[in-house]
Amino acid sequence: MENISQNTPQNLQALKNTKAQVIIVGAGLAGSECAWQLVQRGISVALIEQRPQKKSEAHKTGNFAELVCSNSFKSTDSESAPQLLKSELHSLNSLVLESAQAASLPAGQSMAVDREKFSASITSKLKNHPLVECYEGEVTHFEELSLPAEQGLKPVVIATGPLTSQSLAQSLMPHVGEKLYFYDAIAPIVSGESVNREIAFLQNRRDKGTTEANPDGDYLNCPMSKEEYDRFIEALGAAEKVPAHDFEKAIYFQGCQPIEALLERGPKTLAFGPMKPVGITDPRTGKMPYAVVQLRMEDTEGRAWNLVGFQTKLKYPEQEKVFRLIPGLEKAQFYRMGSLHRNTFINSPALLGSNLQLKKLPHLYFAGQITGVEGYIESTAVGAFVGTAIAFRLKRGSDLLPPPATTAIGSLLNHVLNGKIKNFQPMNINWGLVPLNEINERDKEKKPKLVERGKRNFSHWKALLETLN
Numbered sequence: 294m295e296n297i298s299q300n301t302p303q304n305l306q307a308l309k310n311t312k313a314q315v316i317i318v319g320a321g322l323a324g325s326e327c328a329w330q331l332v333q334r335g336i337s338v339a340l341i342e343q344r345p346q347k348k349s350e351a352h353k354t355g356n357f358a359e360l361v362c363s364n365s366f367k368s369t370d371s372e373s374a375p376q377l378l379k380s381e382l383h384s385l386n387s388l389v390l391e392s393a394q395a396a397s398l399p400a401g402q403s404m405a406v407d408r409e410k411f412s413a414s415i416t417s418k419l420k421n422h423p424l425v426e427c428y429e430g431e432v433t434h435f436e437e438l439s440l441p442a443e444q445g446l447k448p449v450v451i452a453t454g455p456l457t458s459q460s461l462a463q464s465l466m467p468h469v470g471e472k473l474y475f476y477d478a479i480a481p482i483v484s485g486e487s488v489n490r491e492i493a494f495l496q497n498r499r500d501k502g503t504t505e506a507n508p509d510g511d512y513l514n515c516p517m518s519k520e521e522y523d524r525f526i527e528a529l530g531a532a533e534k535v536p537a538h539d540f541e542k543a544i545y546f547q548g549c550q551p552i553e554a555l556l557e558r559g560p561k562t563l564a565f566g567p568m569k570p571v572g573i574t575d576p577r578t579g580k581m582p583y584a585v586v587q588l589r590m591e592d593t594e595g596r597a598w599n600l601v602g603f604q605t606k607l608k609y610p611e612q613e614k615v616f617r618l619i620p621g622l623e624k625a626q627f628y629r630m631g632s633l634h635r636n637t638f639i640n641s642p643a644l645l646g647s648n649l650q651l652k653k654l655p656h657l658y659f660a661g662q663i664t665g666v667e668g669y670i671e672s673t674a675v676g677a678f679v680g681t682a683i684a685f686r687l688k689r690g691s692d693l694l695p696p697p698a699t700t701a702i703g704s705l706l707n708h709v710l711n712g713k714i715k716n717f718q719p720m721n722i723n724w725g726l727v728p729l730n731e732i733n734e735r736d737k738e739k740k741p742k743l744v745e746r747g748k749r750n751f752s753h754w755k756a757l758l759e760t761l762n
């Protein structure tokens with residue numbers, strides 16, 4: 294292929310003459326990483342980005358891989374799942390991770406970055422790469438990208454993220470189903486082992502749905518006295534919130550209000566809403582508590598629990614502070630924090646094959662948050678996998694086996710490919726996604742063991758990939 298090194302993106306019209314082997318829509322975290330993994334393996338790409346011509350509700354610049362909200366790449370604690378994910382990305386020579394490290398700022402046990410330096414470096418590396426052609430403009434219909442290849446059509450990667458433009462999303466609907474637009478009102482998820490069972494108890498409201506096989510019920514209840522409720526409400530009211538974008542305000546009228554917005558109607562609103570105690574009896578007192586926070590199981594093993602109705606826009610550190618005031622959650626470990634924003638994602642477990650290609654249109658791949666992961670590093674990881682998988686297909690003619698679910702990237706892919714089809718929800722990386730298998734839940738060395746096993750299994754998987762070089 295002709296060497297095209299350019300700083301100025303071409304117009305979308307020019308795309309029909311492209312010699313690039315793979316087309317990527319969206320130069321966000323996932324699209325940029327996907328492009329990088331391909332060019333590292335000698336495969337040319339056409340990378341299309343709508344910004345700065347057309348901006349989303351949250352993006353502000355024309356740079357690739359813009360961070361729309363926080364500048365954190367999560368924990369660097371060596372025993373944490375986000376750090377295992379970063380170590381796997383590092384071993385794949387990830388452009389996103391390398392640029393994050395080069396732009397990192399002091400942030401204790403987290404990786405924070407100078408967002409401008411970070412995005413500028415990714416933009417420059419991709420725009421100046423001889424195997425990358427850059428195009429600017431909104432792709433309004435995925436069929437605009439149906440270009441012939443030696444066999445069939447050129448692979449196209451849809452990496453357009455949570456704020457995928459509406460016309461592109463609409464064009465995909467006949468193939469991915471109507472439920473493509475979501476307003477994501479996410480409640481926090483805590484680890485089951487971190488809930489104090491001397492306070493929280495299993496019970497269904499009015500014992501509805503309990504059976505002989507399951508006499509205790511499905512919900513974990515954290516009961517509150519009036520004093521505890523008042524203290525919680527005061528902290529919730531005072532906590533710092535992420536300001537809402539205009540497009541997010543609209544959804545508050547659609548019945549998925551954040552708890553702090555409910556509170557604005559009066560201090561007792563929550564006690565009559567998501568925290569109503571009706572039908573609950575605290576076994577320690579034999580009485581109905583003043584209020585209750587219910588936790589619903591997220592997985593069959595009860596390792597992850599969702600705080601029901603607690604969608605929130607509180608800043609992440611504030612969520613930890615305020616929600617640990619809930620009796621039983623004093624030492625809660627959070628697998629996922631609450632949030633509320635427009636989120637476009639597809640029902641991947643029903644729609645995608647093992648390399649994240651649409652089963653019905655196999656030249657069409659999906660990467661990033663649109664596949665049903667949540668967060669910067671998670672989206673990057675899916676982009677990295679799709680890049681390597683397409684390289685494998687172009688060079689070997691077959692699908693690449695995803696890394697095992699015991700690895701961080703593998704656990705995310707397992708969620709995306711094998712998650713619940715009914716009510717599939719996006720996920721951050723967390724230990725709850727990683728199967729324990731031979732490792733005991735109560736083992737004090739559980740996390741180091743998960744890390745060691747994950748690293749070992751990832752390096753076996755990577756050896757397979759290295760046969761491509």
Ligand SMILES: Cc1cc2nc3c(=O)[nH]c(=O)nc-3n(C[C@H](O)[C@H](O)[C@H](O)COP(=O)(O)OP(=O)(O)OC[C@H]3O[C@@H](n4cnc5c(N)ncnc54)[C@H](O)[C@@H]3O)c2cc1C
Nearest residue numbers: 319321322323343362363432453454458661662668669672
């Ligand atoms: C309001 C909001 C706040 C968030 N806060 C956080 C946070 O604090 N921490 C965190 O980890 N994650 C956060 N996220 C999630 C995070 O943004 C995503 O996980 C991550 O950016 C997803 O990466 P991506 O590459 O899939 O999508 P993006 O990074 O969004 O990239 C998609 C790209 O595709 C482009 N695009 C869209 N449609 C088209 C089209 N039709 N044609 C051409 N280009 C197109 C977009 O302009 C964009 O550049 C937030 C998301 C939102 C919406």
